[in-house]
Amino acid sequence: MDAPDFDYETNNSRRPAVRAGLVVIANPKAGGTSARRLATAIETLRDLGHAPAIWYTRGAGQGRPLAARAAREGAAVVVAAGGDGTIAEVVAGILDACPTPGPDRPAVGLIPLGTVNVLARDIGLKPRVPRVAARVLDAGHRRLLRPARLNGRPFVAMASTGIDSEVVRCVDGVLKHRAGAAAYLWALLSIVPRYAYPVITATLERPDGSVEGLTGALVLVTRSRFYGGSLTVAPTAEIGAPDLHVVVVHRPGAVALAGHGLGLLTGRFGRGPGVSLRTARRVTVEAAGPLPVQADGDLAETLPAAITLDVEDGLDLIAPMT
Numbered sequence: 362m363d364a365p366d367f368d369y370e371t372n373n374s375r376r377p378a379v380r381a382g383l384v385v386i387a388n389p390k391a392g393g394t395s396a397r398r399l400a401t402a403i404e405t406l407r408d409l410g411h412a413p414a415i416w417y418t419r420g421a422g423q424g425r426p427l428a429a430r431a432a433r434e435g436a437a438v439v440v441a442a443g444g445d446g447t448i449a450e451v452v453a454g455i456l457d458a459c460p461t462p463g464p465d466r467p468a469v470g471l472i473p474l475g476t477v478n479v480l481a482r483d484i485g486l487k488p489r490v491p492r493v494a495a496r497v498l499d500a501g502h503r504r505l506l507r508p509a510r511l512n513g514r515p516f517v518a519m520a521s522t523g524i525d526s527e528v529v530r531c532v533d534g535v536l537k538h539r540a541g542a543a544a545y546l547w548a549l550l551s552i553v554p555r556y557a558y559p560v561i562t563a564t565l566e567r568p569d570g571s572v573e574g575l576t577g578a579l580v581l582v583t584r585s586r587f588y589g590g591s592l593t594v595a596p597t598a599e600i601g602a603p604d605l606h607v608v609v610v611h612r613p614g615a616v617a618l619a620g621h622g623l624g625l626l627t628g629r630f631g632r633g634p635g636v637s638l639r640t641a642r643r644v645t646v647e648a649a650g651p652l653p654v655q656a657d658g659d660l661a662e663t664l665p666a667a668i669t670l671d672v673e674d675g676l677d678l679i680a681p682m683t
């Protein structure tokens with residue numbers, strides 16, 4: 362991202378959240394972000410009568426304490442300007458500051474400026490159209506967002522382990538910044554010839570109280586119906602629903618992978634054999650080794666992992682009217 366258009370000292374941290382109402386937590390390193398787009402969103406908000414405070418992150422993980430501070434200072438809406446990783450940090454910060462549901466818990470808003478932006482796409486908010494994002498924030502329509510937790514850490518779109526977490530581990534940050542989502546495809550193509558498909562076990566606590574064990578080469582637990590942009594992976598998943606959606610890809614190998622890729626592109630993913638789709642309240646994921654786990658596009662953990670959903674974690678998300 363270019364140097365921010367805003368005066369750093371004036372806009373970062375000086376304006377108390379309670380007077381600003383809207384606090385924008387901006388990740389200046391989010392892929393595809395440009396200072397111009399963020400500035401357009403802020404200008405539009407100001408034209409609409411808002412006086413947002415802009416707080417830039419200065420490093421990975423900073424969105425969480427900044428959002429917690431905004432919530433503690435009385436912000437009505439904490440806006441994540443960035444991608445899914447930034448949204449997850451902002452949500453985590455809000456939940457840190459306001460662990461009990463109630464009117465004091467601020468809503469979360471989005472200015473989607475990331476590389477993939479799964480959550481924004483899921484709610485019908487086009488990435489990188491800053492004026493529209495600002496108008497959606499101004500309109501203030503709310504819907505429920507229930508994040509899940511990966512070993513206690515909130516995520517908003519999905520967590521997974523298998524070849525896609527290896528892709529996240531290997532993706533070239535510079536290429537991601539320049540080429541966007543194509544960098545993930547490039548990383549995938551470079552990994553496929555040498556990838557040793559692991560055996561991953563997922564133990565699901567189903568909504569009816571039963572327990573089911575599934576084994577596969579890739580396990581994905583999602584809040585969103587979308588994957589990698591707007592590709593439908595779990596058609597009945599809903600970001601406010603009280604259940605996790607679990608996708609287990611059973612068959613290892615490049616041919617099976619190509620078939621699943623085609624299924625995603627044609628909207629037929631999961632209809633054939635080789636994939637299980639389930640709902641669950643809690644998922645435990647294990648493998649023989651410490652495989653990487655990605656959450657919302659960032660490396661988050663290594664196995665073993667427990668993925669949970671607590672209905673108390675729900676918060677309002679400012680979203681377009683559907």
Ligand SMILES: Nc1ncnc2c1ncn2[C@@H]1O[C@H](COP(=O)(O)OP(=O)(O)OP(=O)(O)O)[C@@H](O)[C@H]1O
Pocket residue numbers: 388389390391392393418419420421422423424442443444445446447448450474475476477478479657658659
């Ligand atoms: N100032 C910063 N410098 C370096 N990294 C940062 C900074 N602020 C945030 N980050 C990290 O950048 C990571 C990626 O950010 P984010 O998810 O917003 O963008 P993205 O990866 O381009 O988008 P998406 O997740 O939608 O593909 C997050 O894990 C976050 O912790």
